[in-house]
Amino acid sequence: MVGPQHPGMNIGPSDPDCPDLHLTLWLHVSQQETLPVEARFHYDRANPFAVSVIFSNAAGGAVTWVLSRELLMAGLLRPSGEGDVRIWPPCRRHGGTNLHVLLLGRTGAALLDVAILPVRAWLADTFALVPVDTEAQSIDWDSSFERVLHRRYW
Template sequence: MEFPGLELRIRMSLVAGPDLRVFVPARLYYKSTDPYAVQFSFDVTPDDVVRWMVAREVLDQGLTAPAGIGDVKVTPIGPHWNRCLCIELQSLDGNARLEGPAASVKAWLAKTFEVVPAGRESEFVDIDTLLDELLAH
């Protein structure tokens, strides 16, 4: 199935302990119809996919400094020339820490800002459709 937006497929390390890392396929999705959010997913197993919504702004800020509060935190790690990105996810079901290439995420995010420039997200939100969806439930 093709995603109607921008997609990044990368390999990340799921940090399972001090000396245990498991490589997992991860995907980031961006749609101009949901301009504030990035959908993030990673495969724990072929049948177990974990999905999260991350604020695009938090992901962008996390490339250069710790960002996020609550259930999603994004932090750069390592030297600038070989930087990785750490994404920490917390829920009632457990916690996950993933690390991956910051350069790939940075290049992909730049494309999202070409589609929807920072500060202009509200121009891409269809308020009428959003209200209809909210009121239908």
Template sequence: MLRLLSSSEMVLSLPDEPAIWVTGELEYRSDRPYEVCLDICFLERTYSTWRFSRDLLFEGIKRSTGTGDVRVSPGCGRYRAPGREIDIELHGAHGKQCLLTANATVLRMWCEQVLNCVPQGTEEEHLDIGKEIAALMT
């Protein structure tokens, strides 16, 4: 199993609250080839963990995508020059939501590493179906 990590500063915006800088920790594991994991950390504590489609992240870097709990799009230049940030909208239970604004260069480089590790179309080759079924049965 190959594991790719990226940790970078992001801006967290909540409705009716001032924006704050947090650490976004991205993780990709080749044994879970269709997903990425995003931890939102502040003062060395993880406050929230989100798992979503890696393809959603890849597509969202180029154009707005997502219709569910996670939506990704090129940012409009709130904190960096236009084209230099990516917005990740997270919609939780009971209508709660937040917006993370990430550095586009850092995110693009990490996505390239993920694609070099497991190219699109080869994800299935990295799944251990037997292991997954056994985990469901125990």
């Protein structure tokens, strides 16, 4: 459930009970320089374990990463994640205010700084919509099995 998706991936409209979160993230391009990256955090109760983050650029390109909602929440409190996605909270000792997200893809890596307060508030909205340990009740299991059983692998 973690990793990049195709640029044309179908992300549905925002849920009125949990609108998308639009933020400017900061991409580290060197030790001294960061560049702004526009991102949209999307939650769909039909896929309750996941958060989609759509990164877009000025040229109109976009890429979507699908993250575990649980991983994103854990990263607010402590270093979390293995493999493609790693998240860690700001340094309290130095007054940090940004969540750090490391994305590792097939062609490179991206280290992003994300304002923690709006992410924390938005995640709280997702948990109000679909509380912890009730996620499986939101999944249409019949449709999910139907898609898997009719998928071709050759």
